[in-house]
Amino acid sequence: MKLIKGNFIYSIDKDNIEVKENQYALIKDGKIEGFYSEIPENLENIEITDYKDNIIIPGLIDLHVHAPQYAFRGMGMDMQLLDWLNTYAFKEEGKYRDLEYAKKQYSKFVNDVKNSATTRLSIFATLHKEATIMLMDLLEEAGIKAYVGKVNMDRNAPEFLTEDTEKSKEDTIDWLEETKDRYENIKPILTPRFIPSCTNNLMTEINKINDKYNIPVQSHLSENPSEIEWVAELHPDTNNYAQAYDKYNLFGKENKTIMAHCVHCPDDELDLIKQNNVTIAHCPQSNANLTSGIAPIKKMLGMGIEVGLGSDIAAGSSLSIFRAMSDAVQVSKLREAMTGEANQILTLSEVFYLGTKGGGKFFGNVGSFGKGYEFDAVVLNDESFGDNSNFTLKERLERIIYLSDDRNIVAKYVAGKKII
Amino acid sequence: MKLIKGNFIYSIDKDNIEVKENQYALIKDGKIEGFYSEIPENLENIEITDYKDNIIIPGLIDLHVHAPQYAFRGMGMDMQLLDWLNTYAFKEEGKYRDLEYAKKQYSKFVNDVKNSATTRLSIFATLHKEATIMLMDLLEEAGIKAYVGKVNMDRNAPEFLTEDTEKSKEDTIDWLEETKDRYENIKPILTPRFIPSCTNNLMTEINKINDKYNIPVQSHLSENPSEIEWVAELHPDTNNYAQAYDKYNLFGKENKTIMAHCVHCPDDELDLIKQNNVTIAHCPQSNANLTSGIAPIKKMLGMGIEVGLGSDIAAGSSLSIFRAMSDAVQVSKLREAMTGEANQILTLSEVFYLGTKGGGKFFGNVGSFGKGYEFDAVVLNDESFGDNSNFTLKERLERIIYLSDDRNIVAKYVAGKKII
Numbered sequence: 137m138k139l140i141k142g143n144f145i146y147s148i149d150k151d152n153i154e155v156k157e158n159q160y161a162l163i164k165d166g167k168i169e170g171f172y173s174e175i176p177e178n179l180e181n182i183e184i185t186d187y188k189d190n191i192i193i194p195g196l197i198d199l200h201v202h203a204p205q206y207a208f209r210g211m212g213m214d215m216q217l218l219d220w221l222n223t224y225a226f227k228e229e230g231k232y233r234d235l236e237y238a239k240k241q242y243s244k245f246v247n248d249v250k251n252s253a254t255t256r257l258s259i260f261a262t263l264h265k266e267a268t269i270m271l272m273d274l275l276e277e278a279g280i281k282a283y284v285g286k287v288n289m290d291r292n293a294p295e296f297l298t299e300d301t302e303k304s305k306e307d308t309i310d311w312l313e314e315t316k317d318r319y320e321n322i323k324p325i326l327t328p329r330f331i332p333s334c335t336n337n338l339m340t341e342i343n344k345i346n347d348k349y350n351i352p353v354q355s356h357l358s359e360n361p362s363e364i365e366w367v368a369e370l371h372p373d374t375n376n377y378a379q380a381y382d383k384y385n386l387f388g389k390e391n392k393t394i395m396a397h398c399v400h401c402p403d404d405e406l407d408l409i410k411q412n413n414v415t416i417a418h419c420p421q422s423n424a425n426l427t428s429g430i431a432p433i434k435k436m437l438g439m440g441i442e443v444g445l446g447s448d449i450a451a452g453s454s455l456s457i458f459r460a461m462s463d464a465v466q467v468s469k470l471r472e473a474m475t476g477e478a479n480q481i482l483t484l485s486e487v488f489y490l491g492t493k494g495g496g497k498f499f500g501n502v503g504s505f506g507k508g509y510e511f512d513a514v515v516l517n518d519e520s521f522g523d524n525s526n527f528t529l530k531e532r533l534e535r536i537i538y539l540s541d542d543r544n545i546v547a548k549y550v551a552g553k554k555i556i
Numbered sequence: 557m558k559l560i561k562g563n564f565i566y567s568i569d570k571d572n573i574e575v576k577e578n579q580y581a582l583i584k585d586g587k588i589e590g591f592y593s594e595i596p597e598n599l600e601n602i603e604i605t606d607y608k609d610n611i612i613i614p615g616l617i618d619l620h621v622h623a624p625q626y627a628f629r630g631m632g633m634d635m636q637l638l639d640w641l642n643t644y645a646f647k648e649e650g651k652y653r654d655l656e657y658a659k660k661q662y663s664k665f666v667n668d669v670k671n672s673a674t675t676r677l678s679i680f681a682t683l684h685k686e687a688t689i690m691l692m693d694l695l696e697e698a699g700i701k702a703y704v705g706k707v708n709m710d711r712n713a714p715e716f717l718t719e720d721t722e723k724s725k726e727d728t729i730d731w732l733e734e735t736k737d738r739y740e741n742i743k744p745i746l747t748p749r750f751i752p753s754c755t756n757n758l759m760t761e762i763n764k765i766n767d768k769y770n771i772p773v774q775s776h777l778s779e780n781p782s783e784i785e786w787v788a789e790l791h792p793d794t795n796n797y798a799q800a801y802d803k804y805n806l807f808g809k810e811n812k813t814i815m816a817h818c819v820h821c822p823d824d825e826l827d828l829i830k831q832n833n834v835t836i837a838h839c840p841q842s843n844a845n846l847t848s849g850i851a852p853i854k855k856m857l858g859m860g861i862e863v864g865l866g867s868d869i870a871a872g873s874s875l876s877i878f879r880a881m882s883d884a885v886q887v888s889k890l891r892e893a894m895t896g897e898a899n900q901i902l903t904l905s906e907v908f909y910l911g912t913k914g915g916g917k918f919f920g921n922v923g924s925f926g927k928g929y930e931f932d933a934v935v936l937n938d939e940s941f942g943d944n945s946n947f948t949l950k951e952r953l954e955r956i957i958y959l960s961d962d963r964n965i966v967a968k969y970v971a972g973k974k975i976i
Binding site for chain 2: 206207211213214241244425429430465467470472534535537
């Protein structure tokens, strides 16, 4: 047990932010036990860490990130999805067959994640089994919690990045067997890249693997009009893109599933997302960089759909989920300004929820400071922005979301364990 | 004379970026004399600074920034223009009648500008003469070059921030007289806040002052539909917002003029901008934050209109003109995605031009490294982003635009003088 003192700010739900000013949080077995204004009498001899006037928020959650694209983030930002994949992303991912290259680049990625405000992620690796395990090892060592997926892709990519269907299946099973019980923090997630990358045979095999191993699933959905047309051609028996996953049982229901983007979902697709309890990873910067558009997040939240945020490195340039929060507000305003549709604008409370508790749900009781929640926390010092004495704690939180970088992070906890 | 060695990258025009890899720039009297691959024989004994593999670009230009709003940047980002002005901006600006408060806040602003990649700015102060002079003094001392404007506003603001018309005129004249010949780096700029803030009498007086002092002008134009309607009501004799400035000779022609925003200009207004040689300050982040919309910059550039970038602190949260460059690309893509209109997307070359040579034109031969240009330069180390050995200098520039912050700045020159 330990006590941590400071100014705690966290989401109750999408519309409500709770502020515990200058209080003690009691952490027991890595979980929040409760808050106290004074040290309780029976706890006078336990360890206390006093973060004084600093702000303490739940660790941020990145629901969609391509670790092997980190090396070229902030480049090639003049293309749309399918061109960009062919020119940049696939070429770089091909290099991860070389374990030495993978170690160098993944070490940089993991180091930067460790020093960021993010505590949990759902990550795409590459199709390479060994490099994927290396990434999992590095994340485990850094104390980050993550789902990591060996990517499956057996068509519509360059030859050097296309798997044989049978090999894709075997490698996936080997990867799951080899990493079983290997980690405290890292779990596998099935990762068919997206429908155009996976033959029907491969999807059938992934479905069988899922029946056996019963693990979560992640992929991409309805990012770009050309991609959606392509999926409709590949699966003429479907009414929407989501059905192409759903017919292989890889779209929510018993399997927790993250679908990234969902910029252009028709209504029946949104209904299926809701019905199957699929979580959407909203990636606003990526959707701007690749000219995809602006997802109707306000509508999704109104429908009760689960939504979190994703950096989507490297289609998104920034690893920061604070940046994803402010981007989400900004693009929602541009959606309202450009379409003229009312009620599109996301509030501060909503984006703070998306980047913490909204995404955190995928990991369990994570992303908030309610009783029983795992204590993932970031301690932030905002003095570098200037005098903060005139501002409320909520105003200081807003400024942290818009302005902070890793220099503002004083300490970081994952499930109660201090990692920086 | 001195030689500076490194990798120089600069705009020739909006479509062409020049790269001088591993060369020597000869600086004479603060201006670029030329580039050399080897040290010329007759220059072997002059001072050489070798920036090795670092990238050297022209100093960035911020054409629109409200210095007295810096203290609350990144806050109150849930309102539109007119509400935001009343709730946040006016209240804060009122505090600048207190010189002690002004000194504290302006010192922070100037210090952060000094440590940024920006070398020149056009700045709105407040209506307070003394505080405006203090800001000019602080900028001069920091070695930054800037136009600074004492704001004129005699209506439609809270009483504590509304001038008597006659006093506004007198204070403006006093301010101009008191600062004449006082600075090496700082110049005054006439700053009627925007049409709704200035009575016809005040506009007439500002016009007279301009006839006498012949200095540049800055203001706001066509940011928001409600504002545009309001101006049409206030000036029923005009066909567009710009004419309300133009009828007082405060819209280009003989007076260099910056108009911020121009998100919703009708065609005849764009024609007048072009005809009068008015410079537009594009402020993409501000226009998102205040739900203003996305300015059609590609169209303006196609018409040959002069355009630069503005941070528009505090409607824009970030002081960084690199951020304004990447924001400009991103919102132009969203403009294309949301309107379906073709040819809206700004290229890397175009936004690099806007943030350097495009804005720099307002200051003379500034913002490029052509012969005779003033040597404003930023030296950037991009090693923190990871191994850069596989990337071209242009790719490294793109990554700097998307990812850098003040930690990447190794040195900074203004008109040949090293200031950090």
